[in-house]
Amino acid sequence: DSPAAYLLAVIHSTWQHAGFNQLCGILDLVRDRLIPVIRTEEQMMFLLHMVGPFLQRLHTDKFMRVLFDVTIQLYELLLRVDQSCAHLKYMDTVCDLLYHIKYQFTGDTVKTDAERVVRQLRPALQLRLRFIAQVPINKTE
DSSP, X not given: OOHHHHXXXXXXXXXXXXXXXXXXXXHHIIIIIIGGGOOSHHHHHHHHHHHGGGHHHHHHTTOHHHHHHHHHHHHHHHHHHHHHOSOOTTHHHHHHHHHHHXXXXXXXXXXXXXXXXXXXXXXHHHHHTTTTSOOOOOOOO
């Protein structure tokens, strides 16, 4: 019943019926308009709820470049939020989603970008994402 839930429903309805040009616009929206203003974990979770359901459609409709670029943006977003928040409540959930994306959609295609980002994350996230990016883990956290 919250305004955020209604907004999410409208976004999902719109994107569900979107054509090629509109669906490819997800990347521009995420990269250019949303990620620059997201600072909190809650904002990140809203974006993940917004974009997550459409990763399957991007994959099914063979919009692979958009899918890969959106995935890279999600890693960049995680880094931004990790650096701005002292504690992450949904760390396991976000890591589970990133594993799902890797094993269902991207494989090792975005591995280089993922490893670059994971190296900069806090040790607890590095530990959880150790099968996405093989980086030395500093277990000080």
